[in-house]
Amino acid sequence: MSVRPLLFAARHCLLRAALPTLVAALVAGVGAATRGEAPGGGAGALSPWLQLAPFAAAVACCLGAIEYWPTLARGRPGADFVVRCTARPLHGAGTAAAGALLALLSLLLPLALAASCLLPAPHAHRTLTATGRPLLGNVDNEIAFAAGGIVADEVRLRAVALLPHQAPLPTELQVLADGVPLLTEPIAVAASHQLVRVPLGGRAITTLTVRRTAGNLPLLFERDGVVVVESAARSRLCSALLAFALYLVPAAVALAWTMLLGPLVALPVALAVATAALALLVLAELSPAAAGVALAARGQWLPAEPVFPACIPSLGTGLAAMIGAMLLGRADRR
Amino acid sequence: MNTLSVALGLACLGGAAVVGGASPAGARTELEAMVRPIALPFLWRSLGDASRAGDPAEAFAKAQLLLEAIPGWADGYIVFAYRYALDGGDVALPPAARERAAADRLQIGLSVLDRARASCQRDEIDLLVSMSWLVELAVRREPGIAPLLGTAPAVLADGFLVAAEARGAGRMVREQRLFQLPQLVAALLAAGDRARALDLLDEGVARCAEVRRTDIATEWRALLDAVRRCLRGDPTVDGAALLADDRLQPLATFLR
Numbered sequence: 001m002s003v004r005p006l007l008f009a010a011r012h013c014l015l016r017a018a019l020p021t022l023v024a025a026l027v028a029g030v031g032a033a034t035r036g037e038a039p040g041g042g043a044g045a046l047s048p049w050l051q052l053a054p055f056a057a058a059v060a061c062c063l064g065a066i067e068y069w070p071t072l073a074r075g076r077p078g079a080d081f082v083v084r085c086t087a088r089p090l091h092g093a094g095t096a097a098a099g100a101l102l103a104l105l106s107l108l109l110p111l112a113l114a115a116s117c118l119l120p121a122p123h124a125h126r127t128l129t130a131t132g133r134p135l136l137g138n139v140d141n142e143i144a145f146a147a148g149g150i151v152a153d154e155v156r157l158r159a160v161a162l163l164p165h166q167a168p169l170p171t172e173l174q175v176l177a178d179g180v181p182l183l184t185e186p187i188a189v190a191a192s193h194q195l196v197r198v199p200l201g202g203r204a205i206t207t208l209t210v211r212r213t214a215g216n217l218p219l220l221f222e223r224d225g226v227v228v229v230e231s232a233a234r235s236r237l238c239s240a241l242l243a244f245a246l247y248l249v250p251a252a253v254a255l256a257w258t259m260l261l262g263p264l265v266a267l268p269v270a271l272a273v274a275t276a277a278l279a280l281l282v283l284a285e286l287s288p289a290a291a292g293v294a295l296a297a298r299g300q301w302l303p304a305e306p307v308f309p310a311c312i313p314s315l316g317t318g319l320a321a322m323i324g325a326m327l328l329g330r331a332d333r334r
Numbered sequence: 335m336n337t338l339s340v341a342l343g344l345a346c347l348g349g350a351a352v353v354g355g356a357s358p359a360g361a362r363t364e365l366e367a368m369v370r371p372i373a374l375p376f377l378w379r380s381l382g383d384a385s386r387a388g389d390p391a392e393a394f395a396k397a398q399l400l401l402e403a404i405p406g407w408a409d410g411y412i413v414f415a416y417r418y419a420l421d422g423g424d425v426a427l428p429p430a431a432r433e434r435a436a437a438d439r440l441q442i443g444l445s446v447l448d449r450a451r452a453s454c455q456r457d458e459i460d461l462l463v464s465m466s467w468l469v470e471l472a473v474r475r476e477p478g479i480a481p482l483l484g485t486a487p488a489v490l491a492d493g494f495l496v497a498a499e500a501r502g503a504g505r506m507v508r509e510q511r512l513f514q515l516p517q518l519v520a521a522l523l524a525a526g527d528r529a530r531a532l533d534l535l536d537e538g539v540a541r542c543a544e545v546r547r548t549d550i551a552t553e554w555r556a557l558l559d560a561v562r563r564c565l566r567g568d569p570t571v572d573g574a575a576l577l578a579d580d581r582l583q584p585l586a587t588f589l590r
Contacts (some may be wrong), residue, residue: 048380196426283379285379290380
């Protein structure tokens with residue numbers, strides 16, 4: 001990949017995307033500041049607003065690259081010349097796509113910097129696994145979870161309530177850290193996914209025990225049923241950067257699909273393909289870009305979350321599209 | 335050529351706006367209609383995620399964003415406000431902090447429902463009735479919030495029903511107010527507003543004629559009349575019988 005075309009493509013995309021991104025950021029800023037519900041909901045409530053600008057930047061960069069490079073749509077002026085001049089199967093479209101991603105990254109950096117001021121300090125959230133059956137019911141009145149000496153500020157319980165055989169009575173729980181009760185009096189759980197926050201005050205815990213003291217509602221602690229929030233605060237800027245950088249994934253996949261389909265269709269259709277692919281990947285959460293920002297807005301430390309492995313399926317489809325585009329490009333050159 | 339085309343297009347658009355009588359409100363409606371199909375799936379997903387993994391305040395904030403996109407959906411406002419005000423608390427908090435948080439959630443829930451009245455005008459009565467019930471249920475769930483509300487819960491709840499009645503609410507609301515009269519009278523007496531409490535009892539006795547079931551109407555009228563006379567110091571009223579009635583327990587301290 002040559003550097004100059006890459007930089008030219010990046011510059012073109014940056015110029016095209018800067019204004020839409022700025023407008024989206026301003027709209028998001030005004031929206032988040034003027035809406036009444038955001039302060040009550042904490043930073044987590046800001047996540048829809050935080051997604052506007054990176055999404056606009058991703059769309060604008062992708063469209064800029066398609067418009068810039070002649071082989072990314074059919075019948076563009078200069079396309080034949082580029083095909084004759086470039087011996088590679090993608091005819092430089094890969095370089096243009098890389099330039100678009102570089103431009104997107106350079107737009108995401110200031111956005112992440114600005115967003116980091118709004119985000120809470122991130123803490124790693126560790127999911128605990130039960131040592132036995134994760135069900136508080138007729139058989140077990142107590143479940144133990146191995147915590148491995150985590151120094152934590154808080155335990156969050158979120159159980160699924162099942163129907164008992166008798167008339168349902170809320171289950172009262174006591175939580176113990178290494179055998180020491182954490183609550184002055186048991187707390188009642190009466191519904192599924194009811195969030196129970198138990199403060200730990202920065203103590204190291206090896207075993208966490210949830211004990212039923214009264215009631216008959218069976219409680220199932222699924223995969224994320226017991227989460228411990230670590231005491232150590234991580235870098236806010238790093239969290240914002242990682243969250244926003246996830247927008248590179250849907251942009252890369254959308255460009256890969258355009259590389260495959262673009263040479264078969266006219267420019268407006270190629271632009272529509274890229275926009276639709278991006279919207280689908282982000283809005284339908286086929287890639288974890290939106291989830292990453294939401295987690296960062298909730299104060300969760302992204303490297304401790306499964307968002308990065310979740311990129312693999314969408315990147316896989318992008319890779320497949322790119323291989324398909326290479327094969328088509330090679331056949332085209334013959 | 336491009337500039338000319340764009341200028342011509344803009345001129346045509348402007349002309350169409352003038353001829354069609356476009357207004358900023360109309361433009362906003364059109365814009366919202368265009369954005370809604372794009373935003374709704376994202377907002378739903380975001381709300382689902384917040385309900386599953388976030389805290390209740392975040393879920394409620396996202397529900398409000400969603401409801402902005404579906405402005406006439408009164409049931410949605412009611413469901414999300416109830417869920418937040420009644421179930422959104424942190425049960426592990428100390429009692430005083432829990433009560434303060436419950437009172438704050440109730441006020442937020444009520445303010446959201448009150449705001450929704452503007453966008454759900456066809457369902458305004460339902461919203462007012464649901465606001466009244468929300469107060470009752472929140473106080474029942476967390477009795478300690480009553481002194482934090484600034485107004486007696488019964489008075490607050492009745493205020494919403496009065497507003498609903500003024501907007502033409504039907505028999506259900508009128509009967510609800512009639513059968514909740516002891517709580518309201520007790521709240522007024524506790525606040526020292528004896529004259530208004532007695533006026534309300536007079537009105538309640540008169541309103542019993544509207545109750546469709548005559549046996550219930552007769553019994554309730556007799557009970558309210560006895561309370562009225564007892565409060566006015568009539569020595570012939572059997573106070574012990576009134577105190578034995580469960581429905582009059584809110585008034586027990588004033589009937590002794």
